[in-house]
Amino acid sequence: MKIIVDAMGGDNAPGAVVRGALDACKNHGIPVLLVGRTEEILRCVEEGGEKTLPKGMEIRDAREVVEICDDPATAFKMKKDSSLTVGLNLLKEGAGDAFVSAGSTGALLAGATLVVKRIRGIRRAAMGPVIPVFGGRAILCDCGANAECTPEYLLQFAYLGSFYAKRVLKVEKPRVALLNIGAEESKGDTLRKETHALLKAAGEAGRIHYIGSIEGNDAMMGGADVIVADGFSGNVFLKTVEGAARFMMKELKKAFYTNARTKLGALLVKKELGEMKKLMDPSEVGGTVFLGISKPVIKAHGSSDARAITNAILRAAEYAGSGLIEDVERSIDAMKVERPREKA
């Protein structure tokens, strides 16, 4: 097992990335191959308290960096010597088992699709963040890679999410639900109605455990392990959870700062509130997997600190050892729709 890490991607690169990689390597025993400007990486290693590269850590030099201002669709091609492109090629060639980057989401997705390629038969790769829900967690698939979807894409997202929940989140029989407006069969737009028919058939064939449609409120209350969505509404869901949580934390802070009495109250629950805040913290989750790519690619949050990078590397190792991609390859025939309806 070896995880390839884009040392130059993200707001806090390379410092936070190298520190996170050091932690994963030294304290969790995960071999890491860092890709980027060697001298900068070595300087960060030194700043991290190491005189030389620790055992299990390697560097592969790459001189260019994909910037946020670069066009996502072409950046990996235009910058052939970027840490992102070199890293993806290393993954393709088998120099490591997974690739982690905190760089541009669009560039990483385009690069993963065109360099590493999708699993044969998969129409579109999807982004699958794991989100906290009441009583546990759930995987949302897709959360923004595909703004426009066909029923077949959504069927495939359902399988991908279900395999992930089973293999990585260790849910024995993941409850798969379609994000919709209203739980009744008749609810939703054409895309939802057509997808519902496909998911129902897959459920009846015993391939996934489809429990029907779910609304955002029930999804947050833990009503499903896999939330299937087109990239547009999935992204709205994800960003809204983030916004509503931030809104609540701000209101809570306001409540606590009202007067001396409330401030004392705040002091008494400080520790527990910290735990609660952590629940909603993206750096705790560590990264979003790109499902449907033929090898594991993990996007860490752009603002990742060292801890977030460590978590993303841990998740990458979990994913790489899970057998998920083999699951998909074995099931791919059932994941196709005879006559796919592609949107214009």
Add this chain to the structure above:
Amino acid sequence: MKIIVDAMGGDNAPGAVVRGALDACKNHGIPVLLVGRTEEILRCVEEGGEKTLPKGMEIRDAREVVEICDDPATAFKMKKDSSLTVGLNLLKEGAGDAFVSAGSTGALLAGATLVVKRIRGIRRAAMGPVIPVFGGRAILCDCGANAECTPEYLLQFAYLGSFYAKRVLKVEKPRVALLNIGAEESKGDTLRKETHALLKAAGEAGRIHYIGSIEGNDAMMGGADVIVADGFSGNVFLKTVEGAARFMMKELKKAFYTNARTKLGALLVKKELGEMKKLMDPSEVGGTVFLGISKPVIKAHGSSDARAITNAILRAAEYAGSGLIEDVERSIDAMKVERPREKA
């Protein structure tokens, strides 16, 4: 000014509805015309502590009740003597200035559209709930009446929301934003891109104050006064806010119940937390307006208690006196798209 109220609609009807109407009538001076089974209404009036109908309160008998199990599309037609159908007809005939119902959303929307009718030139009526956002409130339009939309519908929703924010929420220059995935112009699906062009043109013509796209997180942080969405993603947004808030309150409760120390902390902020909980409480908001209908129709939450009904009646009175519908009628030419693209 007189508000027509569906006495039989909602989970707690007629008791809660009649109590709410009594409060609006007696304590806020708003004349109310209750529609429903006279004997039941009178009994509730009596239980509300009144021997006879108070001044300003009238009853119009209607024998039938639209139930949740009735088909929404046809209920108002099949049950011609229902409180919903009779109430909508009274509104159409001018027996009152607005109609409030806590009954079936679908039946109310279908009835409002077919009995009271849309404002001439408006393609679809939209549901416009007012939601709490950090530092204030915003109107979301649409939140579920139209799962499938054209750019023209969204353009009209933007105008409707903007007029509402100006006239009812008293925002001088409402910031109108399109709910999207990413704030950049190039983001989103075809519907968003085409709508963006229309909204931009309306903004440049000085008709609305269009500030571009907005994501769910920024919307919750108060980034816009009017959030324009198709009914599908608008509903996902609304339900997710509800779910995330509930999730946070439950986690908060868990944090507070950890031990004796945290329980004391909870006691010290009890009052302020109550205020915070109120923020997210639908009964405080009171109802959702149906924008684009030629007269004010307000949907109160199905589980409305008396206070929620009172608030919905107050909102209906505000709306009826606002001049909003006249605004729309005056601007309707600018709200049309030359060659509307209707979806199949």
